[in-house]
Amino acid sequence: MADSKFCAGCQRSDEDITAVSWCSDCSELVCKACSRVHKRMSPPHKVIPTQEIQQLSSSLLTLSKNCDNHPDQKIALYCCQHDKAVCKSCVPVSHQNCKSVISIEKAARGVKDGTAISDLERRISNLCQVTESRRSQSEKTLVDLDESRTKIKTRVSEIKRKVIAHLDTLEAEIHKDIDSKYTNCTESVSRNRNIIQSSADSLSTWKSDINSLKQHTSEVHLFQVVKFLDAKTYQKELEIREIQTATVPILKYHPSESESKIKKLVRAWDGDVYCTDFDNNKLFLVSSDGTEREIYISPGLEEVGDVAVDDCGDVYLRGCSPDNIHKISNDEQKHDIVLTADDGINGPFCISYNNETKELLVLNEYGRSINIYKKT
Ligand SMILES: [Zn+2]
Numbered sequence: 001m002a003d004s005k006f007c008a009g010c011q012r013s014d015e016d017i018t019a020v021s022w023c024s025d026c027s028e029l030v031c032k033a034c035s036r037v038h039k040r041m042s043p044p045h046k047v048i049p050t051q052e053i054q055q056l057s058s059s060l061l062t063l064s065k066n067c068d069n070h071p072d073q074k075i076a077l078y079c080c081q082h083d084k085a086v087c088k089s090c091v092p093v094s095h096q097n098c099k100s101v102i103s104i105e106k107a108a109r110g111v112k113d114g115t116a117i118s119d120l121e122r123r124i125s126n127l128c129q130v131t132e133s134r135r136s137q138s139e140k141t142l143v144d145l146d147e148s149r150t151k152i153k154t155r156v157s158e159i160k161r162k163v164i165a166h167l168d169t170l171e172a173e174i175h176k177d178i179d180s181k182y183t184n185c186t187e188s189v190s191r192n193r194n195i196i197q198s199s200a201d202s203l204s205t206w207k208s209d210i211n212s213l214k215q216h217t218s219e220v221h222l223f224q225v226v227k228f229l230d231a232k233t234y235q236k237e238l239e240i241r242e243i244q245t246a247t248v249p250i251l252k253y254h255p256s257e258s259e260s261k262i263k264k265l266v267r268a269w270d271g272d273v274y275c276t277d278f279d280n281n282k283l284f285l286v287s288s289d290g291t292e293r294e295i296y297i298s299p300g301l302e303e304v305g306d307v308a309v310d311d312c313g314d315v316y317l318r319g320c321s322p323d324n325i326h327k328i329s330n331d332e333q334k335h336d337i338v339l340t341a342d343d344g345i346n347g348p349f350c351i352s353y354n355n356e357t358k359e360l361l362v363l364n365e366y367g368r369s370i371n372i373y374k375k376t
């Protein structure tokens with residue numbers, strides 16, 4: 001309803017009198033005194049108590065009684081041909097040839113029970129049903145979107161957790177392996193060091209014994225000593241030579257070997273992870289639910305390495321000696337050796353698939369060149 005609470009007529013005379021009613025003929029608020037005047041007009045104006053119009057849209061209460069084209073003219077006529085309410089000035093301009101131009105009162109007569117209002121009511125209630133159904137659908141979509149977002153995020157976090165757990169396990173395995181090799185090496189070196197130390201002690205004692213005996217003992221005794229120590233020294237010569245020729249144990253770090261142990265992890269298009277096992281030439285698929293499954297092993301696959309996934313979800317696998325590229329269809333039903341030495345595959349190192357250009361990139365000749373193969 002209108003913002004002002006005062007009688008519009010009295011406000012025009014600079015008086016603020018609280019309105020109690022609304023005149024539907026004048027589209028304005030009226031006070032008690034003015035409402036009596038409006039009711040006595042000829043024909044009488046329809047005056048409605050304000051509490052009855054409180055719920056009504058203000059846009060309907062302030063509908064202008066005047067013509068849009070001629071703001072100083074009241075709407076008094078209705079052209080049936082144009083289905084339009086007009087003022088007297090409109091007729092000679094736009095409706096001079098229209099056959100049925102009638103008074104607005106006549107046109108409005110019986111509107112309450114007419115088909116125009118029932119049609120409008122039906123259309124509004126139809127639209128209400130449509131909007132209600134669209135609204136609840138939108139609510140549901142919002143809930144679905146939120147659920148999907150949460151699900152995807154949880155899934156990604158879960159994959160991350162599993163990949164990290166997997167890498168932690170592999171790291172622990174490699175550490176354990178290195179520790180055990182270290183212990184073997186140090187034990188062997190310590191053993192040799194003790195042998196050498198004890199030999200050095202003996203040799204030094206023998207040296208000083210000989211020096212001393214040369215000056216003091218009998219020739220026969222010295223002869224016996226020489227024979228005795230000759231045999232002993234021969235033993236020492238053998239021991240030391242053995243140590244000299246033995247390989248010095250060292251701990252080696254082979255990046256390629258470690259990489260093969262840390263199974264190569266490749267992010268697949270659907271969130272699954274493909275892993276290759278260098279030692280056993282197998283391809284595994286780790287699903288987002290954590291299950292690991294062997295999906296490919298082939299007699300023609302040796303030194304399995306890098307994995308790439310194309311835009312269709314087909315998987316490419318690098319093999320070495322024989323140098324080749326295997327392809328496994330995304331449903332795992334078909335597999336084939338798609339590229340060999342005849343196609344220029346020679347010492348393939350890494351492979352990668354470019355989704356935009358649909359090309360398979362092969363880092364060839366142990367990293368010295370890149371071959372690009374277009375997907376057909
Ligand atoms: Zn008044």
Ligand SMILES: [Zn+2]
Pocket residue numbers: 023024025026027038045046
């Ligand atoms: Zn009035």
Ligand SMILES: [Zn+2]
Pocket residue numbers: 067068069070073086087088089090
């Ligand atoms: Zn007009």
Ligand SMILES: [Zn+2]
Pocket residue numbers: 079080081082094095098
């Ligand atoms: Zn007309």
